[in-house]
Amino acid sequence: AKEDGKNGYRFFSKEVKTQSIERLSLESALRRALERNQFSLNYQPKVDMETSQITGVEALLRWNHPDLGSVSPAQFIPLAEETGLIVPIGRWVLKEACVQAMAWQRRGLLPLSMAVNLSPRQFADEHLLQDVDEALAASGMSPVLLQLEVTESMMMRNVGRALKVLDAIQSRGIRLAIDDFGTGYSSMSLMKHFPIDTIKIDRSFVRDLPQDSEDQAIAQAIISMGKALGMTVVAEGVENAEQEAFLRTHGCDEMQGYLISKPLPARQMAELLRPMVLP
Numbered sequence: 001a002k003e004d005g006k007n008g009y010r011f012f013s014k015e016v017k018t019q020s021i022e023r024l025s026l027e028s029a030l031r032r033a034l035e036r037n038q039f040s041l042n043y044q045p046k047v048d049m050e051t052s053q054i055t056g057v058e059a060l061l062r063w064n065h066p067d068l069g070s071v072s073p074a075q076f077i078p079l080a081e082e083t084g085l086i087v088p089i090g091r092w093v094l095k096e097a098c099v100q101a102m103a104w105q106r107r108g109l110l111p112l113s114m115a116v117n118l119s120p121r122q123f124a125d126e127h128l129l130q131d132v133d134e135a136l137a138a139s140g141m142s143p144v145l146l147q148l149e150v151t152e153s154m155m156m157r158n159v160g161r162a163l164k165v166l167d168a169i170q171s172r173g174i175r176l177a178i179d180d181f182g183t184g185y186s187s188m189s190l191m192k193h194f195p196i197d198t199i200k201i202d203r204s205f206v207r208d209l210p211q212d213s214e215d216q217a218i219a220q221a222i223i224s225m226g227k228a229l230g231m232t233v234v235a236e237g238v239e240n241a242e243q244e245a246f247l248r249t250h251g252c253d254e255m256q257g258y259l260i261s262k263p264l265p266a267r268q269m270a271e272l273l274r275p276m277v278l279p
């Protein structure tokens with residue numbers, strides 16, 4: 001409608017105005033969400049493809065807005081990232097996830113790895129390591145049970161700094177996973193130098209398995225590279241038995257997706273967790 005002359009232009013600017021008002025009110029609501037306790041975490045299990053046992057869970061953020069209901073992270077993470085609000089929000093996520101993992105462990109459930117997503121802004125923040133240490137100290141969780149999920153682009157933006165941060169994380173015993181693998185840019189030679197334990201095959205390559213021959217090739221290539229480098233390979237977004245069969249046949253280690261479970265609130269997640277076997 002932009003080239004429709006005067007009316008078109010007015011229409012255009014009105015739309016822009018509405019958008020910026022919406023953005024502004026979303027932003028101020030987001031600013032208050034932490035102090036109003038509107039955030040919660042859901043947990044999605046990861047399972048071993050051979051034993052079908054749950055090896056860990058991934059914490060996924062939810063914003064329960066009083067009027068808007070449950071707002072998807074896809075809608076507010078970009079805004080949180082842009083405004084820098086992701087840093088305090090991410091700090092909260094880290095602590096809450098570690099506290100939950102320890103609460104399960106204290107209730108006698110088998111200790112499992114807790115994966116937490118990091119955003120680019122958080123990764124670049126100079127207090128990241130301090131935040132991580134505080135979450136571990138406050139919860140009493142063992143660092144080996146924490147896994148941080150980073151993306152290729154976070155590592156590639158400033159390779160020297162990324163190496164330092166990742167080495168510091170690894171030296172604490174914390175595990176590292178590359179999320180959405182295959183969707184960003186990464187270099188094979190750097191993959192060798194970064195202290196990565198796990199790669200997660202992005203959902204977009206899993207969705208059309210086993211029919212799509214290109215996705216077959218990509219999934220197989222990621223699995224062989226990961227295994228050759230001694231990493232655990234996890235497939236994301238596994239929704240059906242055909243995808244599972246393909247991934248299992250080709251040596252994928254673990255999977256995550258609706259086939260196993262949607263992300264669940266802590267209480268429901270606990271029902272899927274196994275009790276520790278007493279000696």
Ligand code: C2E
Binds near residue numbers: 044072180239258259
């Ligand atoms: P992600 O890290 O790639 O997380 C996986 C997303 O895929 C989750 O969406 C999950 O609900 C969804 N999913 C899992 N299994 C399936 C499946 O079988 N089929 C389909 N179609 N989807 C599946 P969610 O929870 O909406 O999160 C979206 C993204 O928001 C996440 O993608 C992550 O990038 C970001 N995010 C979520 N929580 C946090 C957080 O605490 N901090 C940061 N920085 N980002 C977060």
Ligand code: CA
Binds near residue numbers: 058117149179
């Ligand atoms: Ca993730």
Ligand code: CA
Binds near residue numbers: 179200202236
């Ligand atoms: Ca992912």
Ligand code: CA
Binds near residue numbers: 179180
């Ligand atoms: Ca993602």
